[in-house]
Amino acid sequence: MTQAPTPTADTVRRLVRSLLKEGADDTAGPEVRPVAAGGEAVTWWVGARHVLRLAPDREGAVRQRRELRLRDLVRGHVPVAVPTSVAHGEWAPGLSYTLDTKVPGGSAEVHDVSAVGEADLAGLLTGLREVPVRQAESLGVPRTGPRSLEALRRSAERAAGRLAAADEFDAARMHQLTQPAAVQLAAQPGSAVLVHHGLTGEHLVVSADGRVRGVLGWTDTVVGDPAEDIAGLARAVGSPAAVRAATLAGYGARPCLRGLWLARCDTVLNLAEALNATTRTPLPELQRQLDLAWEPILLERVTELREDGDADGES
Structure with missing residues (x-):
């Protein structure tokens, strides 16, 4: 070749x-x-x-x-x-x-997203859900199945143990996600929407006043689980802001909590993988993402999900 x-x-x-x-x-x-x-x-x-x-x-x-x-x-x-x-x-x-x-503005790594900026993110999530799935797939956008939260939870628990040994993370925090909860938060059938799948702080263009002015990096977009974009926002702007934006967009407790735990497990796994690298390098961004994803939210106190309150979107 x-x-x-x-x-x-x-x-x-x-x-x-x-x-x-x-x-x-x-x-x-x-x-x-x-x-x-x-x-x-x-x-x-x-x-x-x-x-x-x-x-x-x-x-x-x-x-x-x-x-x-x-x-x-x-x-x-x-x-x-x-x-x-x-x-x-x-x-x-x-x-x-x-x-x-060039879209004017900085990144979410530089500027904090304001309350009005969270409304911008809600509009983004709402707009993605409204894009006709068949039309996106006709352009070649691939469809992906939802990840198993239970399999991810097990992997993250092992990674959390390695981080705890390196004094980087309190492994007991993983106990908040139990096996029954992981099963309960499984993605629901018929919930696939257009998913940006790369909502990192780098890809969110934020102005100095905290408004979200643009979104970059559409290369990895798929038709799939909307909780993946909620997870991306949790890593980029923090779990409370991500859940507030998703709630404003009409998503219920199940996809919000699913996105929260996708983000938390991913950040634990990513940091553990980086620590196992042969050359130890500064890891401020990975640690920052972990801290943002693990910010507590009020919704975590919900013990019973309202099935009729979910708005997962339809494919």
Whole structure:
């Protein structure tokens, strides 16, 4: 198999000069710089107004082309900004690119989400539920089944023991999720909706006043369990804010608590996996996600779920 080329600053400069048609000589054009230091440079800032994303392989190109079509579909349903492509094509044979307008604002890793911002998140969840599932699947969006919360609970309990031995976590906190509760919080049939599946702090664009202005990173979107997006929000903005947003969006106790425990188990597993790495590196972001997901919420005191109060969505 042919080795994919490695994008360089020169590659990016030549491409964006041809797209933006700025400058007539080899040194003209907007400043370009990789978004992330180190690793594979596949996302680049282009001046102050654009972001260039390069698919690193054929699979990534398929996902990116699907994402472009999906963003056009989603844009009419959600109340926050979705990136717009001003140019797209191939930067190397079979490898796609998209030059997107930058959505103004910082990330949820920098700015706290306000009460009004939680309403923005509620609008996002509501809009995703309203996207016609068949239409999304016709674009190639895959359908995924819900994860087993009981299997996840067992794995997280083992990981919590390793974290406790490293003095990173109180393993007794996992006792809050019992085996009967995990069974009770199983996903309900017919609840599949369009799921962003990547609602990280990095992908939430938040203004200085705490409003959620946009959502990035639609590559991993699936048709599946809406609790996965509630879980993503719990890791990104905290469990109380995530549950309040989901409740405003019409979700009942079951999907809210399911999302809460998906987030908690995931953060325990992610931190334990990172601690087992051969090189011990600072883990502030993983620890931050764990702390956010484990923030207590009032809903945890509910001992009986109201079946008729759930609004899980219909596929």
